[in-house]
């Protein structure tokens with residue numbers, strides 16, 4: 001057990017929904033009541049107050065991804081956003097402890113950028129199908145096969161893979177990073193790993209040739225062009241927003257494509273009457289809380305990894321210090337160079353969007 005953390009046993013001791021708890025959490029309840037049932041709230045409200053008190057006591061912050069459930073996202077997240085936003089926040093946070101309400105690669109990225117801080121993840125099993133699709137040994141072989149070609153790696157990868165990488169990217173800046181890497185290396189092709197669909201979608205946005213790995217996000221790969229056609233027929237007036245981890249025919253049929261933060265920004269600024277978010281389920285719940293005038297159609301898929309994070313295990317994490325995420329310092333130093341190169345690029349003035357005219361033109365990518 002780490003210093004400063006109490007020994008505590010699972011499950012979480014019952015915290016009471018007293019009149020005082022009810023009164024203190026009423027403003028949040030008013031916000032969340034369209035997404036949370038009264039029965040759930042009686043468990044969630046005392047946990048939210050307990051977590052927020054523990055954060056103050058331990059000088060901790062919670063970095064919560066857009067795919068967290070609404071009671072986490074709106075109730076205890078100090079910084080919420082997409083992978084790029086959370087990485088930037090980890091780099092500049094002055095808290096002693098970062099609790100990553102997200103998946104393991106996000107916690108590793110925080111540790112890489114903030115090596116002196118304690119980084120905790122509430123459930124070590126919160127993985128990612130993209131991160132597990134490729135190993136550092138695979139990247140070493142790829143580099144042997146394509147000498148002199150820069151390796152751009154999606155942040156959805158392990159620290160070991162990042163350590164073999166020239167520069168990282170996220171869905172919010174992948175086109176910008178690919179073009180920056182090609183310019184810096186003075187080449188016209190770039191290796192973009194491990195998401196095949198992101199690579200294909202990026203290839204349509206740039207003149208740079210893309211060499212891709214065949215990893216997939218198990219959530220976004222399930223959306224199909226046929227789903228899009230059905231949605232168009234059933235909801236002719238809905239605006240359809242898709243994440244760039246989706247297959248190319250899904251992106252071709254969308255009205256907007258961007259990172260999770262870009263989708264949220266789109267809804268908040270354009271306030272469409274009816275919208276469909278082609279992404280993980282909690283995303284729509286979280287945006288809907290702040291966009292009551294928009295109707296959300298929800299053909300979503302759940303990410304089983306993101307859903308491992310709960311208020312209960314966040315509370316446990318803060319109480320016990322379990323589970324600390326560490327990265328071997330030698331690996332971290334090499335991975336940091338790749339992540340830092342990305343973080344040091346100028347942030348886009350507004351969240352990057354994919355050009356949908358270009359997105360409809362087929363471009364070959366070389367599959368490894």
Ligand code: 13P
Pocket residue numbers: 066081082083084156170171172217245258259260261
């Ligand atoms: P964003 O960077 O768009 O938040 O995506 C992260 C992720 O895991 C999407 O599946």
Ligand code: SF4
Pocket residue numbers: 103127128129130131156217218219220245280303304305306
């Ligand atoms: Fe990984 Fe996909 Fe889950 Fe994101 S949604 S964490 S890419 S499996």
